[in-house]
Amino acid sequence: MDFRFTDDQLTLAESVRDYLAGTHGPEVLRRLDAEGNRDPAIWQGLTEMGLTGLLVPEEHGGLGLGLVEAALIAAECGRACLAEPLVDTAFVAVPWLVRNGDLADLGAIAAGERQMPLPHVLNPWVADGEGSALESVDPLRNLVMFPAAGSADPYLLDLGALMSAAQLVGLADAMLHQAVEYAKIRTQFGQPVGAFQALKHQLASCAVAVEFAKPAVWRAAEALQDGGESASVHVSHAKVAASDAAVLTAETAIQVHGAMGYTYEVDLHFWMKRSWALNGAWGDRAWHLKRIDQAVIGGTMPIGPEHTFA
Amino acid sequence: MKLGFSAEEELFRQECAEWLQGQMAGEFRDIKGISTLTAKAERRKEWEQQLAAHKWSCIGWPSEWGGRDATLAQQVIFAEEYARAGVPGRVNHIGIELAGPTILAFGTEEQKQRFLPGIAAGQTIFCQGFSEPGAGSDLASVRTKGRLENGEWVVNGQKIWTSLAHISDWIFVVTRTEEGSKGPKGLTFLMMELDQPGIEVRGIKQINGDAEFNETFFTDARCAADSMIGGVGEGWKIAMGLLAFERGVSTLGQQMAFRNELDEIIAAAKETGAARNPLIRQRIAKAEIGLRLMRYGALRMLSNTDHSKIDGAALTYKIQWATWRRSLGELAMDVLGQAGELAEGADYEWPVLSNLFLYSRADTIYGGTNQIQRNLIAERGLGLPREPRGDA
Known part of the structure; x- marks a missing residue:
């Protein structure tokens, strides 16, 4: 029993974090927002780091890593508010294609030549796919309605929900950081507003929600990687907990920023809108809560004193 | 991440489970399932001594002082099996989990010899x-x-x-x-x-x-x-060192007890028909998520090899479980409906779920209120400025 990551996993996540922090700051989000949302140089950079091929088996030109590593990196993508369809293509579509033995596109995906966001019946519109354009609340999300209905495969849904949850904890972390830094420098009544309990207690509640959502995401990634029978329920735990954490943190971060938080000028709204979009994607909270209550009350999830519940 | 237990650890689990369940079915069946801390105190002191006689009273302590040098995983397993077997809480938990470790960490050799054997033996509460x-x-x-x-x-x-x-x-x-x-x-x-x-x-x-x-x-x-x-x-230093022991392995046994409580609420919801109500179902699902979050949070916290370091998980743990359990008490009352009002007898004695509701009002207060916890999280965890304090 050990809930720690390996040094390799941590090093990988840190290198992605450092790379995105160095190349994909808020000024990039503002530039993309003004200049058409996508920059091939960003995708090129992600490809060169090997991230498009992270889950592609080595014989197809990828790194052959697993869902735990992918979830760690998806969280970093959330932290940076990355809008490129890396998570949808490389961490959702790829493992689904591999599971289905549909290997034809894997080489092109690993090489960064192919993007493949997939629709699901529960999630008919996706970002950066082919189809009629829709306008998302998230200004960096190139949303389209797919011309044909998506798959109904629960594994695809679980992958999408897991990776959304991972992005949501990264988004929440980033919003909490912005709010905390603002609360340290904004002065009213002769002191930083972060000294007041009315604000610090709200920020502490966000920290609690974020801290506890993270291990649920890692646990779900491990469960989905292992393919145990309760993996879907673990994914639902993660999706609800991460959505709760991100929505609470978005709401609180805006409140902490006061009127500035309601402006387009403060970068916070990019993260808040991505959180809003991902909260509803791949099964919203009501959908995942229902899946949990069916498992717990309906008896498909083993509970009771004869079971441990790791 | 290795989320399972090894074959050796599973054997240890079996050993714990067999002994504890045997005791609760045998000599100590009269204390099985007691949920208050005070009932049958004398029998529970005898239980402390029974644990000690079989070297189960303080398995995480060094063997020279009556422990088993148990690994973290073994302590987790014992705590889980303890709760699973329906064994009531330890009347000497302060001695075993706080006083003993404090003396081990800060006491002189003479003090160790004076106090530890009595605590380990269940003779000194x-x-x-x-x-x-x-x-x-x-x-x-x-x-x-x-x-x-x-x-x-x-x-x-x-x-x-x-x-x-x-x-x-x-x-x-x-x-x-x-x-x-x-x-x-x-x-x-x-x-x-x-x-x-x-x-x-x-x-x-x-x-x-x-x-x-x-x-x-x-x-x-x-x-x-x-x-x-x-x-x-040096009293403050010792007191703070002692409080750090409170975040230990016992939290995992506590979660098994929480699991039992939630399962009991689910069973009651099925019995009363409340389980057909979508609002109740959703709250049960949320309670289930909350329990999972605590579980994984605690496992992550305990997997951290450097226990002296207060990381984010350790800092946030108290408020998470306390708030969760207070809500669980409220859920129990809503599942029971009007029957939740009824005491078990004329002596103001409460069925388990009603007692859970009443008792859990204390959880968000003792050991540092939720408000104090939020101050700590904000100031130590997030680095926000300290609130203005008097000079007392």
Whole structure:
């Protein structure tokens, strides 16, 4: 029993974090927002780091890593508010294609030549796919309605929900950081507003929600990687907990920023809108809560004193 | 991440489970399932001794002091099997989990020999004398005075919320030993025998009718000069070191008890028909998620090899479980509906779920209120500026 990551996993996540922090700051989000949302140089950079091929088996030109590593990196993508369809293509579509033995596109995906966001019946519109354009609340999300209905495969849904949850904890972390830094420098009544309990207690509640959502995401990634029978329920735990954490943190971060938080000028709204979009994607909270209550009350999830519940 | 237990650990689990379940089906079946801390106290002291006789009383301690040098995973397993077997809470949990580890960490060799065997054997029951009427959340403002006189400490003052003082043998007391000192300075940590003329213990009746905690009055109470842990004026350091032990492995056994409570609520919801109500179903799903989050959070916290470091998980753990359990009590009441109002008998005794509702009102208060927890998280965890404080 050990809930720690390996040094390799941590090093990988840190290198992605450092790379995105160095190349994909808020000024990039503002530039993309003004200049058409996508920059091939960003995708090129992600490809060169090997991230498009992270889950592609080595014989197809990828790194052959697993869902735990992918979830760690998806969280970093959330932290940076990355809008490129890396998570949808490389961490959702790829493992689904591999599971289905549909290997034809894997080489092109690993090489960064192919993007493949997939629709699901529960999630008919996706970002950066082919189809009629829709306008998302998230200004960096190139949303389209797919011309044909998506798959109904629960594994695809679980992958999408897991990776959304991972992005949501990264988004929440980033919003909490912005709010905390603002609360340290904004002065009213002769002191930083972060000294007041009315604000610090709200920020502490966000920290609690974020801290506890993270291990649920890692646990779900491990469960989905292992393919145990309760993996879907673990994914639902993660999706609800991460959505709760991100929505609470978005709401609180805006409140902490006061009127500035309601402006387009403060970068916070990019993260808040991505959180809003991902909260509803791949099964919203009501959908995942229902899946949990069916498992717990309906008896498909083993509970009771004869079971441990790791 | 390795989320399972090894084959060896599973064997250990089996050994724990067999012994504990055997005891609860045999000699100690009369205490199985007791959910209050005070019921059948004498039998539960015998249970402490039974644990000790079979070397199960303090498995995480070093073997030279009656423990088993158990690994973290083994301690987790024992705590889980303990709760799973329906064994009631330890009446000496303060001795085993707080006093013992504190003496091991800060005590002299002589003090270890004097105290540890009795604690390990279930012969010396400890309670904790920290809070005072004027020192609750502001713990450092304790006023109980200690002075050295003819080679003895003489203590005067009052402690409050001393859980199980009425069935304990010893109390550790944070006293102000430096005249005129304020806050965390000038405090000394003393071990005192309760059975003496200078100490009086009075029970405090709680909202559930039980009286687990007490007021403890000290009037020229005495202990030997060498009953002090650490040095004169080091009481705050020792007290804070002790509180760090509270975040230990026992949290995982506690979760198994929480699991039992939630399962009982689910069973009740099926029985009353509340399980067909979508609002109740959603709250049960949320309770299930909350329990999972605690579980994974605690496993992550305990997997951290450097236990001295307060990481984000450790800092946030208390408020998470306390708030979760308070909500669980409310869910239990909504599942029971009007029947939740009914006591079990004429003596203001409560069925398990009603007692859970009442008892869990305390969870968000003791051991640092939710408000104090949020201050700690914000100031130590997030680095926000300290709120303005008086100079007391």
